[in-house]
Amino acid sequence: MPHTFFAPDLAPDATGYTLPEDESKHAVRVLRLADGAPVVLINGRGDMFEAAVADANPKRCALHISAHTHIPPRPAPMHLAVAPTKNLDRMEWLVEKATEIGVDRITFLRCARSERRELKLERLEKIAVSALKQSGQAWLPRLSELMNLADFLPTVEPTTTFIAHLEDGERTPLSHVAAAPTGCTILIGPEGDFTPAEITAAFALGIRAVTLGDSRLRTETAALAAVHTVHVARELAGL
Incomplete structure (x- = not known):
């Protein structure tokens, strides 16, 4: 090739x-x-x-x-919002693999339990470009600067935004709701999870809780699982 x-x-x-x-x-x-x-x-x-x-x-x-x-953009774009891990290597791995699978935007979140409070995008953007070339795709995902969760939540469409957390309570499998024809946003918290107050704030805006399965996943694993789950759901729905 x-x-x-x-x-x-x-x-x-x-x-x-x-x-x-x-x-x-x-x-x-x-x-x-x-x-x-x-x-x-x-x-x-x-x-x-x-x-x-x-x-x-x-x-x-x-x-x-x-x-x-x-090549036109995806009709149902995926926006991944994730709290970066303390070990930046794991975020670099996530950006690489998520780009290969296909993600339209990645926003990095600063949460109450976040161990990483600052983030430089230059290296992550280079990794995304390399993954784009390797995977043969045409659209480079947009990487957005680290921002506070409280500032981010009001910017999303709540009916197509979902929060993956580990607290008790009703949660819908992501695969059941991810195939929205207008796209979706998935929130993945830090290694210590979202706080109850952060989850409550999301619920107050109409954001729904989802689960990625029974296993307790690392942040970057959960984020990549979410990207893959959305892709499968969209393919099955013909989007």
């Missing part, structure tokens, strides 16, 4: 593109792409381009674009 390169500034009507110096060096020196070698370009906004190397220069590798395809 042709190698894929990320070109975020590439317009749909472009006929050529020059890779940045680091990507040019990787393409020519590492991948050993020569003139005429086929490649794929994606801009993370649904556009995919068939191209070929026109000038295998390790500093300015020029590409000629021969075809363009636009």
Whole structure:
């Protein structure tokens, strides 16, 4: 298969593109792409381009674009809102795997029991780009800055937002409610779970409780399980 390169500034009507110096060096020196070698370009906004190397220069590798395809966004987008773990490696793993499976937006939440109070998105965004290229998808998920749960809750549509928590009480399996035709938002708490007050605040807005099964999952495992569950539910519903 042709190698894929990320070109975020590439317009749909472009006929050529020059890779940045680091990507040019990787393409020519590492991948050993020569003139005429086929490649794929994606801009993370649904556009995919068939191209070929026109000038295998390790500093300015020029590409000629021969075809363009636009893939529309998912009609039922998924928004994952998750409290990042203290160990950032586990969030990097989550972003990688969630991007591979397919998620439209990830918002990072600062909760009462959060162990991580600050978060820089630069490395996570690079991991998302790498996962996008590897998985062959066309839409790069939007990563939103860390924000307080209390500020986040009023911004979502409560009828299609669900909170996964471990407190006692009635909870619906996520698979039963995840296939909303307008998409959904899933809230995953920190390793110590949401506090009763945070859960009550969500309920007060009309957000419903869901369960991901009987096992007690780590934060990143629960988040990835939620992404997969939503995908399966949407496929079964034909969305």
